[in-house]
Structure formats: C-alpha cells, structure tokens
Amino acid sequence: MSTAQFVQYLVSGVTQGSIYALIGLGFTMIYAVTKIINFAQGEFVMLGGMLSFTLAHSAGLPLAPALIISVIVAALVGAAMYIFAIRPAKSASVVSLIIITIGAAIFIRGLAGVLWGVDSVRPPFFTGSRSISFLGAYIHPQALWIIGTTVVVTIILHLFLAYTMVGKALKACAINPVASSLVGINPRTMALIAFVLAAAVGGIGGVVMAPLTLTSYNVGVMLGLKGFVAAAIGGFKSPLVAVFGGLLLGVVESLAVAANWGPFTSAYKDAIAVIVLLLILLIRSGRLAEEEMTG
Amino acid sequence: MLSRLKSKWSYVVIAALLTLSILLPFDWFLSQYTTLAIFIGIYTIVTVGLCLLMGYTGQVSLGQAAFFGIGAYISAILSKTYGVNPWLAMLIAAIMTGAFAYIIGYPIFRLKGNYLAMATLGLGLIMWILFRELSHFTGGPDGMSGIPYLSIGGFVFNTSFRRYFLVWFFCLAVLLISQNIVRSRVGRALRAIHGSEAASESIGINVEQFKVKILVLSAVYASIAGSLFVHHLRFVSPGTFDFLASVKLVVMAVIGGLASVWGAIFGAGATRILSDEILLRFGQWDIVIYGLILVLVMIFMPEGLFVRLKEIFERLRLMYRQRGVEP
Numbered sequence: 001m002s003t004a005q006f007v008q009y010l011v012s013g014v015t016q017g018s019i020y021a022l023i024g025l026g027f028t029m030i031y032a033v034t035k036i037i038n039f040a041q042g043e044f045v046m047l048g049g050m051l052s053f054t055l056a057h058s059a060g061l062p063l064a065p066a067l068i069i070s071v072i073v074a075a076l077v078g079a080a081m082y083i084f085a086i087r088p089a090k091s092a093s094v095v096s097l098i099i100i101t102i103g104a105a106i107f108i109r110g111l112a113g114v115l116w117g118v119d120s121v122r123p124p125f126f127t128g129s130r131s132i133s134f135l136g137a138y139i140h141p142q143a144l145w146i147i148g149t150t151v152v153v154t155i156i157l158h159l160f161l162a163y164t165m166v167g168k169a170l171k172a173c174a175i176n177p178v179a180s181s182l183v184g185i186n187p188r189t190m191a192l193i194a195f196v197l198a199a200a201v202g203g204i205g206g207v208v209m210a211p212l213t214l215t216s217y218n219v220g221v222m223l224g225l226k227g228f229v230a231a232a233i234g235g236f237k238s239p240l241v242a243v244f245g246g247l248l249l250g251v252v253e254s255l256a257v258a259a260n261w262g263p264f265t266s267a268y269k270d271a272i273a274v275i276v277l278l279l280i281l282l283i284r285s286g287r288l289a290e291e292e293m294t295g
Numbered sequence: 296m297l298s299r300l301k302s303k304w305s306y307v308v309i310a311a312l313l314t315l316s317i318l319l320p321f322d323w324f325l326s327q328y329t330t331l332a333i334f335i336g337i338y339t340i341v342t343v344g345l346c347l348l349m350g351y352t353g354q355v356s357l358g359q360a361a362f363f364g365i366g367a368y369i370s371a372i373l374s375k376t377y378g379v380n381p382w383l384a385m386l387i388a389a390i391m392t393g394a395f396a397y398i399i400g401y402p403i404f405r406l407k408g409n410y411l412a413m414a415t416l417g418l419g420l421i422m423w424i425l426f427r428e429l430s431h432f433t434g435g436p437d438g439m440s441g442i443p444y445l446s447i448g449g450f451v452f453n454t455s456f457r458r459y460f461l462v463w464f465f466c467l468a469v470l471l472i473s474q475n476i477v478r479s480r481v482g483r484a485l486r487a488i489h490g491s492e493a494a495s496e497s498i499g500i501n502v503e504q505f506k507v508k509i510l511v512l513s514a515v516y517a518s519i520a521g522s523l524f525v526h527h528l529r530f531v532s533p534g535t536f537d538f539l540a541s542v543k544l545v546v547m548a549v550i551g552g553l554a555s556v557w558g559a560i561f562g563a564g565a566t567r568i569l570s571d572e573i574l575l576r577f578g579q580w581d582i583v584i585y586g587l588i589l590v591l592v593m594i595f596m597p598e599g600l601f602v603r604l605k606e607i608f609e610r611l612r613l614m615y616r617q618r619g620v621e622p
Binding site (some may be wrong): 039084085088089092093094095097098100103104105106107109110111114222225228232270271274275277278282 | 402539
C-alpha cells in the first residue's frame, strides 16, 4: 500500500470514527448519570440525518437553520424518550430498561420508516464536493466538516462539564446520585439533561454525516452498536476515551477493509466492529461485572 | 380446595384450547388460518426457549434469531444441497446449534445485563452477515428455495393441513418438556439465579453451568423451529433472522409473560396475528406498535402481559366466588 493510499484510508477511518465517537459520547453521558445503556442512541443519528434531508432538500430551507432545527428536534425526541419511556419505569430492573430502550428504538425507527419510506437519502453537502488534495490523498470537504464538528463538540462538552454549574451537577450526579440529591441536585432533572445532550450530540452526528455516507430509516442499529463499542473502550466513564475509542474503531475498520486480507472484504466491515466489541467485552468482563454489581 | 379448583380450571382451559386447535384445520372457515397457525407454532417453540432464558434465568438475548437461523440454514443446506434425509438434517442442525451455544455460552455469560445484551446483539448481527455473505452455501441475500418436505415413510408433509399437526406436535412436546423443567429442581434453581446469583451460588447452585445449559436448550429449541420453518416454507433468506427478528422474538416473550411457559403461545400468537393479519398492509407500522408494546408492558407490567391478564382473571374469579358464598 502506498503512502497516499494509506493516508486515504486513514482519513476515511477517522471520518467514520468521528461519527462513532459522537455516538459513544452520548452513550457515556447517559450511562454516567442514569446507569442506563440507551439502545436507541443510534436512532438520534438517524433522526438528525433524515430531518436535515427533509428540511434542507425537500422543504428547501437554507442550510444553517435546517441543520439547527434538525438537531433541536432530535434533542426533543431525546427529552420525550426520557419523560415518557424511562422516567415512568422508575425502579425497573436492568433487563426491563434494556427492553424499554429497545422498544423506544424500534418505535422511532418504525415511525421514520412510515414517514420517510425505506430509501436512502442524501442531504446537500455543506460546502460543495470538491475534494482537497492532502499527501496524495483526496479529502472530501464534508469529511473535514465531520472531523471538525467532532473536535468542536468534544471540546465544548468538555468545557461544559468542567466549568458550568449544570455540568458540575451532572458530574456530581454521575459520581453519587444520593449525595448529590442531598445538596439539592435533582437526579431526574440531571437524567433529562443527559438524555437531551446525548440526543443532541447524536443529532449533530447525523446531520454532518448524512451528506457523505447517506442515511435511511434503519441506520440506527449498526451505528448504535459501533457507538457502543466506542463507549465500551472508554469503560462508559470517560467521554474523552470514548472519542478516542470511536476514532480507533473507525481506523481499524477502514484499514481492515483496505488490507483486504482473508475474509475481511468490505462485506464484512460491520462484522469487524462486532468482533472488536466482543473482544473488549471479554477482556474487560471481570471489571465490567464488578461495576455492574456495585453501580 | 382452592388449588384443586385452580387446576380444574386450567384443565378446562387446556381442553378447550386443544379442541379448538384440533378442529382448526378441519373447519372450512378456520382452515384459511392453518398457515398462520403453523407459524404461531414455530415461533412458540423459539419463544419458549427465550422465556426460559429471559424470564426464568434473567439473561437477556437480543440475538435469539441467530440460533433460529443456524438451525434453518443447516437444515436447508444439508437436505437440499447435500441430499441428507431431512429428519437427520434436523437432528444434525439441533446438535450443531446446541454445540455452538455451548461454546459461546461460557465466555458470554461472564458478561451481565447491558453488556450481555449488546454481546448477544453483536453475535446475532455476525450470524446475519454470514447468512448473507456465505452465498456459496446460503444463496446470499436472495436465499434458497426448493428445500424438500419432511416425510415419514411414504407419507410426505406436503400440505399445510399435514404440517399443521407436525408443527404442533413438536410445539406441544417442547411446551410440556419446558413445563416439566420449570417445575423441577432445575426450574427452582433458575428462579433462584434470577433472584440473586450470589445467593444461589452460596447454596450450591452452579450458576454458570445452569445458565449455559438453558442457553443450549433455548438454542436447540430455536434450531428445531428453524428446521420446521424451512421444511414448511421450502424457502429461506437472511431477512428472517436480522436484528428486528430477534427483537420481535423478545416482543413475543414479553407479551407472553417472560416467566410463563404457556404464555409463549399467547405471545407468539398475538404477535403473528398482529403482523400477518392486521398490520401487513401498513408497512412499518408493525414495528411502531411493537416498540410501543415493549415500552408500555415493561413500564406497567414487567412480569408480562399474559401473566398480568391471568392475575386479573384470577382476581375477578375470586371476587365472583366470594360474592356467591356470602348469603
């Protein structure tokens, strides 16, 4: 493989990985505050992409407001999901909560299928499609948007958690919900905020991703799984490691497909993520089990 | 007295169901539902396994369709491509699926809760990808057709009428076996595991072994159902075993009442009727309804719809009796 080819695959891996990173951020945030794995996380990405297509392409809105509205709607769906599906199930078991979030996921996915049909769609590119040459590789401007957005979102989120009152409250709630409710932090409000933030981040991912990778009503499951892998690399604790995990997974996928050895042709691309997932889970299973019991 | 009456009641219900199920294919009006009833029987078999795994043992599987698919494809490939006797193919499929479950059982049950759910989801996806991509064996996305019928001697199960009895013979056998397991020492051990793994371990239950055994049993059930499925439809394609298929199996188990063996018929029946008869014309709406059902049932009746309905029925009956006793 030449350097140019390598760079090409690397860039495409980082681009894909950025999306996984954003989804992984969402998983981590919700898990930290509520100890729930939200199996509907990928659906927010789908919603962001599909909404931006409808608003920017079908409804003919200017791009910027179309994108912002898409993200806001995705965030609202996240809020609705928490209020109508998660909060009423107060003290449900882990199994029940898994089934509830899966139920919410296929509910959202089904409605999307009804509303938008089953075809793949492509929202307009943000800034055209003239590739930029870099070290012999061609980089699509949308890829730069994806990578840039991920960097900005990660930084903003980090600053938000570290320096704002709400961010600190979220952190406190993640560390110890009982103690934080004693000092006046309402865990339910924090959980709602976590869901809204996770959905918004997912929506942003969907909005920037869709023009390049296309989107359809059923992309949520696979993206959710890959975001989960990213979050699992971070142990569902560290947002920054989740971002790193997402990028890593994207690059591994891309290079594995590029290497084309053995059975790993592009048809098996999705299987790579699953294998990585199983490896991580099994390697970490001892620690994860402990956390599950104490957490 | 109460318990005797209770069992009398359940015998009446079972007798009524049996009569109905035997009459179903004979009656000219009902016989149009024979195919539907066959599918209900097939899915009941898978659902019972999932109920044992999820309801009694408390272990989530979001990849149960994979076992269903392995059974289906092994049966299809052996009997069609290699001309193996379908019954032998079915047996080999069940053994291989069980062995597969046994091999993945030990590593995968080191995981719990959310991680177990995601791992089973992942395994389901891998199998689905393999069904699709190993097109040399499986026919790829288009699937395989022309799979032979099952037969005993010269008696070929080549009509829905005949297959109906075949499928329900298996289905009732699976239900009775499961019923016995649940009421035995093993069943009590499983419920203990669901209650608390640490406590079960402390009274000498080998938690890991029981979990793996139940996984193997549920995989064998799913495999048998898969074999019956391909020999009924004579066609198989990967779409039947995707992620949604696994979720639909969970819906069936949830509607049936997770910890209820007989509820599986109710769950599989309600879901198949909803899919095949009522919502078929509405495209994606069935998924929307299933999503809603999952959320609502888990919030308001985590023990499952069927179990809850049974409870309500019991309470009404008690109220009625009390009123009758009082002068």
